[in-house]
Amino acid sequence: MEQKVNVDITALIIIFNKNKSYILPVLIMLISLFLFLQFVPPQFNALIKAREEAKATLAKIAKLKENLNILSNINDAELNSQLQTLSLALPLRKDYVGILDTINLTAKKTKVDVGSFSIRIGDISTSESNADFFPMIRFPVPISTDIVGAYRFVDEISQAAVPLSNVYYVNAGKDSASVGLAFYYMPLGSTSDVSPDATVVPVSQKGLKLIDQLIELQKESLQETSLVSVATSSAFK
């Protein structure tokens, strides 16, 4: 016999009354699910982001503490003195006075006569282009001497430390020679790019050794300058 199901309002009311105790808890569970999906994933993402930010900030803090430690142990006077030594060897700009002094001193030391020469006075803030990339001022210097004298001059000036130089050609004959000299300089570039967050690197042992070598060379040059000055002044007495 077929059972007829009569779906009318009465039936629905009966079903409702039978199950009404379940409606509230199911509704609450659905709301909980909605709240979970709506709020928990963004909150979790916020936690991950906070952890990443904290990790990055901790790394920056560690770096800053190390930088402060290094900088706090540096003596300003010593730093300035070292900087002066290096700036004499590799000036920040074209050091015409240093160049002329070096040529003059070398000529006097090696007893050669330097003829007239000219140094092109260019823009101090731009570098001359050259195949070697390092900025330099190049010019020929005529000297009145024989081949041996020319090489004494070249030898001596190659060891000069103030400023750093290079001989790029020599053309020497019996009585005269022409020596191509190049004096280096290096503009620094903007130090405003030096960020407080940047890693501070202390001077290496190799760097300190270089500074000591340059100081010695510069001391020798100064001694020679004073000897030459004394000899010159004696000659005029």
Place this chain on the structure above:
Amino acid sequence: MSTNINLLIHTDKETLRQKKRIIFFNLAAAVSLIGVGLIYFGIAILIQIVNPGSLEREHQKLLVEMSKLQSRQKNLFTLNNRIENINKIMKARDTISKKANILFTKVPSKLPLESFEIDNKSVILVGQSNSLSVIGEFLSSLTDMVRKKDTIKSLTLNNLELDTEKNVYNISVRSEF
């Protein structure tokens, strides 16, 4: 014989089962709501514990301290920059005087040089001698250097002539580095 049918017993079992089911559902609803709340506030507490805000304040404080040492930092940067560049230059620059000194040692004393021209790429020596054997000795030394790849890598005899007036041989050689 009892004809009483105790329907209550069955009704009680069913009601009990239903009551249990309702209690379970209510419990599940409560647990889910409380659970979501706990998870949310738990994560919020973890965020507070991590506290990037306080770390950022410490970072800013250290930046302020660094700014007091900024000139020292710039000087140190300049110093390291100079050292690096001086080392590069000293490695890169050609030592013409060194090469010239090596070549001078190969010139016999009986072959005085008339001229000596040298640059980064090549050298030209012009000398004079009244002895061909001295010139030969000179050329052999230079050839040896080329063979051993010592300083020079080629040798070209530009000129060898006899000056009948002075009775000397003039020689000009060119070598490349």
